[in-house]
Amino acid sequence: MSSHSLFGPLDPAVDAGWEQAPGRKGFLTDTSVCIGCKACEVACKEWNAIPSDLGDGITGESYDNTSALGANTWRHVAFVEQSTPPAPAAPPAVDLGMPTLRAPDADAKPEFRWLMSSDVCKHCTHAACLDVCPTGSLFRTEFGTVVVQDDICNGCGYCVPACPYGVIERRAEAPGDKTKNAGIAQKCTLCYDRISDGDLPACAKACPTESIMFGDVDELRERGQQRVAELQEQGVTGARMYGDDPHDGVGGTGAMFLLLDEPEVYGMPPDPVVTTRDLPRMWKRAGLAAAGLAAGAALSLLGGS
Amino acid sequence: MVPEAEFTSYYGRPVVKESPWQADIPAYLFTGGLAGASSLLAAGAGATGRSTLARNSRVGALAAIGASTFFLIHDLGKPSRFLNMMRVFRPTSPMSMGTWLLAAYGPLTGLAAAHEIVGALPVGTRKVLPSVFTRALQATGRPAGWGAALVGPAVATYTAVLIGDTATPTWHDASGQLPFVFAGSAATAAGGLGMLTTPVPQSGPARRMAVGGVIAEQLAQAWMTRSMGLSVQTLHEDRAGTLLRLATVLSTAGGIGVVLAGAVSRKPRGATGAQLLSAVSGTALMAASACTRFGIFHAGQASARDPRYTVVPQRERVDAGHPVRSDRTPPGGG
Numbered sequence: 001m002s003s004h005s006l007f008g009p010l011d012p013a014v015d016a017g018w019e020q021a022p023g024r025k026g027f028l029t030d031t032s033v034c035i036g037c038k039a040c041e042v043a044c045k046e047w048n049a050i051p052s053d054l055g056d057g058i059t060g061e062s063y064d065n066t067s068a069l070g071a072n073t074w075r076h077v078a079f080v081e082q083s084t085p086p087a088p089a090a091p092p093a094v095d096l097g098m099p100t101l102r103a104p105d106a107d108a109k110p111e112f113r114w115l116m117s118s119d120v121c122k123h124c125t126h127a128a129c130l131d132v133c134p135t136g137s138l139f140r141t142e143f144g145t146v147v148v149q150d151d152i153c154n155g156c157g158y159c160v161p162a163c164p165y166g167v168i169e170r171r172a173e174a175p176g177d178k179t180k181n182a183g184i185a186q187k188c189t190l191c192y193d194r195i196s197d198g199d200l201p202a203c204a205k206a207c208p209t210e211s212i213m214f215g216d217v218d219e220l221r222e223r224g225q226q227r228v229a230e231l232q233e234q235g236v237t238g239a240r241m242y243g244d245d246p247h248d249g250v251g252g253t254g255a256m257f258l259l260l261d262e263p264e265v266y267g268m269p270p271d272p273v274v275t276t277r278d279l280p281r282m283w284k285r286a287g288l289a290a291a292g293l294a295a296g297a298a299l300s301l302l303g304g305s
Numbered sequence: 306m307v308p309e310a311e312f313t314s315y316y317g318r319p320v321v322k323e324s325p326w327q328a329d330i331p332a333y334l335f336t337g338g339l340a341g342a343s344s345l346l347a348a349g350a351g352a353t354g355r356s357t358l359a360r361n362s363r364v365g366a367l368a369a370i371g372a373s374t375f376f377l378i379h380d381l382g383k384p385s386r387f388l389n390m391m392r393v394f395r396p397t398s399p400m401s402m403g404t405w406l407l408a409a410y411g412p413l414t415g416l417a418a419a420h421e422i423v424g425a426l427p428v429g430t431r432k433v434l435p436s437v438f439t440r441a442l443q444a445t446g447r448p449a450g451w452g453a454a455l456v457g458p459a460v461a462t463y464t465a466v467l468i469g470d471t472a473t474p475t476w477h478d479a480s481g482q483l484p485f486v487f488a489g490s491a492a493t494a495a496g497g498l499g500m501l502t503t504p505v506p507q508s509g510p511a512r513r514m515a516v517g518g519v520i521a522e523q524l525a526q527a528w529m530t531r532s533m534g535l536s537v538q539t540l541h542e543d544r545a546g547t548l549l550r551l552a553t554v555l556s557t558a559g560g561i562g563v564v565l566a567g568a569v570s571r572k573p574r575g576a577t578g579a580q581l582l583s584a585v586s587g588t589a590l591m592a593a594s595a596c597t598r599f600g601i602f603h604a605g606q607a608s609a610r611d612p613r614y615t616v617v618p619q620r621e622r623v624d625a626g627h628p629v630r631s632d633r634t635p636p637g638g639g
């Protein structure tokens with residue numbers, strides 16, 4: 001434990017006591033080249049043997065029927081249809097051969113754009129899910145990632161409301177069949193098994209446009225920042241990094257994103273904070289309140305009957 | 306009514322997830338408070354020679370903490386793995402700390418209550434018990450009661466940290482004052498139980514504790530609602546709003562009942578009436594405490610389901626140029 005154990009910049013694997021940490025690994029998801037093919041969702045489901053989850057069925061929300069990250073969706077591709085984009089232009093640089101709804105005239109304002117983004121657990125530097133876990137099921141790996149141990153978790157569900165990004169979820173028992181890990185918290189492991197063998201996470205391997213990149217967090221951060229600068233130069237003023245700042249509310253994330261609009265457009269919080277930053281104050285208040293209760297009880301003894 | 310803030314979301318879907326907790330957890334918040342404060346009341350009553358109030362409060366504390374433990378285990382996704390909570394000691398996890406508190410508090414309460422129960426048995430029945438057992442209880446019952454009274458206040462207030470230490474907007478926004486609300490609510494409940502179970506001539510401390518609890522809770526709630534920000538709305542709406550309004554009605558009625566019971570008991574031949582009033586208002590006060598816990602629970606759940614309560618305050622911080630950063634002090638200090 002260091003003075004930044006609850007808040008501020010930190011090397012999470014070292015803080016967790018790993019002596020020979022191989023360097024922090026993470027994702028950079030560059031949404032400017034995402035084509036919404038959902039290969040990542042499928043590859044993740046297949047590799048991790050995640051049960052099917054139709055959620056709300058056909059939602060009518062663009063091409064998105066998985067709707068959110070959850071126990072059975074560890075990669076989630078968001079589809080946003082914008083008819084009056086706040087940013088003046090969609091990314092022009094990469095021609096992916098997608099059918100275009102835009103006039104060929106490059107100067108004309110697009111009337112419609114599609115934002116697609118593959119969301120995932122952020123593997124926070126200060127992971128609230130891990131902080132609050134009372135069994136030690138959630139742990140910090142040598143790669144600085146955050147992983148649930150299925151055989152330890154008792155399904156208390158505390159991690160679920162603790163996560164500021166709404167990622168982790170307790171898996172429900174599907175009626176009538178034996179669901180794997182039912183009642184247990186589930187989320188992305190950053191393919192702990194695969195990366196331990198030097199392989200790429202399943203989603204990164206399946207992504208045909210390299211929208212999902214895996215690697216050293218420091219290197220990915222730099223790559224992302226460079227790409228933002230490039231995009232900005234090309235006039236994509238909405239381009240920005242998300243999660244790359246070690247001074248942000250969660251101490252930066254292991255899974256970073258290059259977004260083309262505000263985070264909340266994609267369903268992400270604009271300024272997330274790890275709840276345990278405030279825990280020392282909460283304990284102090286609870287101590288004061290307990291003392292007050294005891295004092296009140298003593299006072300109540302004064303007087304008759 | 307605060308004007309609706311404009312904000313963007315992904316098809317109106319939640320940003321944070323609501324807890325998977327069902328009625329077990331608010332019930333746990335209630336019984337934990339009832340138990341913790343009852344142990345305090347029992348110790349005080351015992352020390353001042355109010356033996357019936359002491360006995361009833363000790364037995365009540367045991368029943369309440371028994372129920373608490375049941376709710377806690379019942380709520381788990383894998384109840385068979387309950388004991389996995391005993392494999393770590395983690396100060397950053399209020400649930401871990403709570404488990405250890407219960408592990409200390411439960412046996413102390415059990416001993417104290419067993420001592421009372423055995424003491425209340427007819428002498429003939431008591432003789433049937435092995436004498437080692439009765440002698441062991443004789444030796445440990447009293448110190449255990451003091452131990453329970455020492456840990457009890459923590460049992461009653463740590464639950465505020467339990468729900469406050471989440472990204473659930475209402476709970477987190479309320480976390481600075483919630484321990485005081487819960488302390489007051491615990492006193493209300495324990496006082497109510499004492500009034501319900503104990504003859505008026507002995508239950509003076511229970512009445513005073515209940516009234517003190519009601520006042521403390523109302524003051525703390527007023528402080529809380531003023532400092533919460535946007536999510537305060539969830540305390541007024543839907544199920545939470547109904548429950549919290551009901552809690553206010555019940556605790557006000559209960560409070561008036563307490564005063565009346567005291568007054569009636571001083572009248573000649575007022576004993577029966579006073580006892581009835583005491584029991585009814587005691588029940589109302591316990592119900593008020595339960596309503597407060599369920600109300601705050603549901604307000605939190607609602608705040609997690611609506612992305613407004615997560616996005617709007619964060620967006621406002623960012624737009625004002627004050628995002629949360631570890632290398633800058635926020636405006637207005639810590």
Ligand code: SF4
Pocket residue numbers: 121122123124126127128129130146162163164165166167168187
């Ligand atoms: S995003 Fe949520 S689930 Fe993932 S590490 Fe951070 S707190 Fe845990």
Ligand code: SF4
Pocket residue numbers: 129132133134135136137138148152153154155156157158159160184185
């Ligand atoms: S549900 Fe499992 S992983 Fe989540 S906090 Fe509880 S024990 Fe830990």
